[in-house]
Amino acid sequence: MLKERDIISLFKEIVKVTPSPSFLLKGIGDDAAVLEFAETYFLCTTDLLVENSHFRWEWMPPFALGYKSLAVNLSDIAAMGGKPECFTVSIGLSEDFPEEKLFGILKGLESIAKKYKVSLIGGDTVRSEKTVINIMVTGRVEKDQVLFRSGAQVGDVIFVSGCLGDAAAGLAILEQGIEDESFSDLIKAQLLPEPEVALGCYLAQTGLVHAMIDISDGIASDLSWICQESGLGAFIHQDLLPISPACKKAAKRLKQDYLSWALGGGEDYRLLFTASQETADELKQKVAEELKREIFIIGEITAGNRVYLIHNGQKKDITGKGYSHFCPRNV
Amino acid sequence: MLKERDIISLFKEIVKVTPSPSFLLKGIGDDAAVLEFAETYFLCTTDLLVENSHFRWEWMPPFALGYKSLAVNLSDIAAMGGKPECFTVSIGLSEDFPEEKLFGILKGLESIAKKYKVSLIGGDTVRSEKTVINIMVTGRVEKDQVLFRSGAQVGDVIFVSGCLGDAAAGLAILEQGIEDESFSDLIKAQLLPEPEVALGCYLAQTGLVHAMIDISDGIASDLSWICQESGLGAFIHQDLLPISPACKKAAKRLKQDYLSWALGGGEDYRLLFTASQETADELKQKVAEELKREIFIIGEITAGNRVYLIHNGQKKDITGKGYSHFCPRNV
Numbered sequence: 001m002l003k004e005r006d007i008i009s010l011f012k013e014i015v016k017v018t019p020s021p022s023f024l025l026k027g028i029g030d031d032a033a034v035l036e037f038a039e040t041y042f043l044c045t046t047d048l049l050v051e052n053s054h055f056r057w058e059w060m061p062p063f064a065l066g067y068k069s070l071a072v073n074l075s076d077i078a079a080m081g082g083k084p085e086c087f088t089v090s091i092g093l094s095e096d097f098p099e100e101k102l103f104g105i106l107k108g109l110e111s112i113a114k115k116y117k118v119s120l121i122g123g124d125t126v127r128s129e130k131t132v133i134n135i136m137v138t139g140r141v142e143k144d145q146v147l148f149r150s151g152a153q154v155g156d157v158i159f160v161s162g163c164l165g166d167a168a169a170g171l172a173i174l175e176q177g178i179e180d181e182s183f184s185d186l187i188k189a190q191l192l193p194e195p196e197v198a199l200g201c202y203l204a205q206t207g208l209v210h211a212m213i214d215i216s217d218g219i220a221s222d223l224s225w226i227c228q229e230s231g232l233g234a235f236i237h238q239d240l241l242p243i244s245p246a247c248k249k250a251a252k253r254l255k256q257d258y259l260s261w262a263l264g265g266g267e268d269y270r271l272l273f274t275a276s277q278e279t280a281d282e283l284k285q286k287v288a289e290e291l292k293r294e295i296f297i298i299g300e301i302t303a304g305n306r307v308y309l310i311h312n313g314q315k316k317d318i319t320g321k322g323y324s325h326f327c328p329r330n331v
Numbered sequence: 332m333l334k335e336r337d338i339i340s341l342f343k344e345i346v347k348v349t350p351s352p353s354f355l356l357k358g359i360g361d362d363a364a365v366l367e368f369a370e371t372y373f374l375c376t377t378d379l380l381v382e383n384s385h386f387r388w389e390w391m392p393p394f395a396l397g398y399k400s401l402a403v404n405l406s407d408i409a410a411m412g413g414k415p416e417c418f419t420v421s422i423g424l425s426e427d428f429p430e431e432k433l434f435g436i437l438k439g440l441e442s443i444a445k446k447y448k449v450s451l452i453g454g455d456t457v458r459s460e461k462t463v464i465n466i467m468v469t470g471r472v473e474k475d476q477v478l479f480r481s482g483a484q485v486g487d488v489i490f491v492s493g494c495l496g497d498a499a500a501g502l503a504i505l506e507q508g509i510e511d512e513s514f515s516d517l518i519k520a521q522l523l524p525e526p527e528v529a530l531g532c533y534l535a536q537t538g539l540v541h542a543m544i545d546i547s548d549g550i551a552s553d554l555s556w557i558c559q560e561s562g563l564g565a566f567i568h569q570d571l572l573p574i575s576p577a578c579k580k581a582a583k584r585l586k587q588d589y590l591s592w593a594l595g596g597g598e599d600y601r602l603l604f605t606a607s608q609e610t611a612d613e614l615k616q617k618v619a620e621e622l623k624r625e626i627f628i629i630g631e632i633t634a635g636n637r638v639y640l641i642h643n644g645q646k647k648d649i650t651g652k653g654y655s656h657f658c659p660r661n662v
Contacts, residue, residue, distance in 0.1 A: 002430060007433070008456065018451055035452070113349045123359065
């Protein structure tokens with residue numbers, strides 16, 4: 001069975017034999033491609049959502065599908081320190097797809113497009129037995145502010161911008177059909193993720209961040225990308241991972257492991273980034289002052305090429321372990 | 332049942348309530364979006380291909396799927412008079428998708444990417460029960476050369492760049508499983524369409540073309556788009572439509588109507604364009620000299636808002652009639 005990383009490797013073979021124009025600063029291998037256009041960098045990213053792989057209609061409200069399908073792409077632009085500007089939508093719907101459901105999807109798209117001030121510039125509509133939505137987002141970033149996965153340095157502190165595992169917990173709750181008001185934030189994390197656009201732009205402007213990625217596959221996998229692209233290793237402390245009380249409560253109720261959700265559940269769409277030890281406190285303080293929010297230190301970049309989880313003096317190699325290893329999605 | 336035009340209208344509602352930045356010259360409503368970047372226009376287009384809607388694995392070779400999925404997007408850039416530069420690929424594959432088949436798809440992508448010198452800059456790979464491929468292509472065009480659908484003028488001559496109906500004939504032959512060497516060009520037209528990139532760029536450079544579109548849904552539908560966007564009407568002469576002998580032969584063999592294939596079969600990926608009566612001969616001659624090929628006059632732009640097919644002194648209203656009206660695809 002081919003894994004996403006294998007397929008990406010195959011894609012890289014195509015890259016090798018096709019032109020590499022001088023304006024192409026970064027192709028495959030980051031959250032978004034980076035093209036040079038005159039005074040700024042142009043960013044471009046795309047994500048495909050497929051029925052029964054990413055969502056089930058049994059629990060996905062149409063509004064949320066529209067909202068989320070754009071949100072996950074905005075998150076990629078945010079992870080480059082960029083400002084999203086435009087998007088295209090390709091949508092595949094069955095012949096008997098209900099009109100009201102399509103209206104819902106479009107309302108969700110409209111809502112998030114207005115919120116983040118991005119313009120719909122094109123698309124494609126086709127027939128498809130299962131619902132599919134592909135969105136492409138373009139954005140821009142100042143040349144001296146773009147943040148790659150590859151910029152991490154030995155000794156860097158690793159930050160995460162919010163709680164981990166909520167989206168995976170929300171998915172588990174939706175799949176089980178549990179109705180409990182106290183889990184509403186978890187469900188919201190799964191259905192209506194908020195891309196960290198303001199934080200991403202702000203972090204880029206501080207000039208203090210070395211490397212950044214958004215957490216789409218879980219921090220074990222996404223931190224491994226930063227390490228791989230930077231040619232380094234890392235460790236994170238289990239006790240430092242920010243995990244919400246609701247997530248812990250849901251894990252208990254469902255007899256599941258919240259650590260698996262946090263490390264490999266994915267879809268949290270938080271930012272994972274690194275900055276030098278010396279400026280870490282300054283960065284925390286700036287974010288607190290300017291954006292009135294907290295960011296969390298969870299570990300450190302090291303030499304080597306492995307990612308370790310540290311707990312009770314033990315270290316466990318979690319390099320490259322995405323959601324498929326920790327918690328295979330049921331959908 | 333929602334039609335593509337209805338969904339596009341709904342998309343336009345989103346456009347109304349989201350920002351319309353000054354750099355956005357053209358959003359929805361042409362072959363590609365046009366964004367202004369310093370000295371040039373940046374083009375962006377996207378197309379989604381879905382198993383059992385656009386192709387069946389019974390007759391689609393993996394190489395051809397890769398080739399065609401990029402070709403149809405390059406055709407959209409060509410229709411703006413642009414030069415394609417970069418592309419992204421989102422691909423959805425089933426869990427047990429055979430590796431060799433994926434290699435085939437990627438070989439097809441690689442082959443056409445090399446031929447048209449476009450760079451793979453990003454993508455997404457996901458699980459999907461049915462195979463889906465979404466491709467997005469970016470390109471560029473000089474500001475004084477971009478060609479919109481909306482530029483047609485009353486009295487303009489309507490040109491088409493090659494035979495119509497071959498791709499639809501090829502599809503019918505593949506669907507019926509007919510094996511006959513004399514139909515190989517039709518099958519090639521369906522499986523391995525060649526986007527008219529060189530012609531599109533050349534036409535844009537002549538400064539003689541007023542409006543252009545690529546023929547993806549059949550000329551009845553695509554000419555209607557030119558008319559709608561230009562606020563005009565048109566007529567075409569049935570006897571002037573270039574139809575290949577192989578297409579006619581296939582129609583006879585399958586007891587189908589080649590005119591339906593030509594008008595509404597779609598997927599020919601030829602260019603449909605208009606130029607003033609006075610320069611029509613000059614344009615034909617220039618293309619013959621420079622590109623060693625023929626272009627075909629098939630009709631004329633008029634006032635009004637209808638598209639007519641003229642035959643034996645009779646005129647028939649074919650406004651907006653795409654493949655779904657003339658020849659519902661079996662796939």
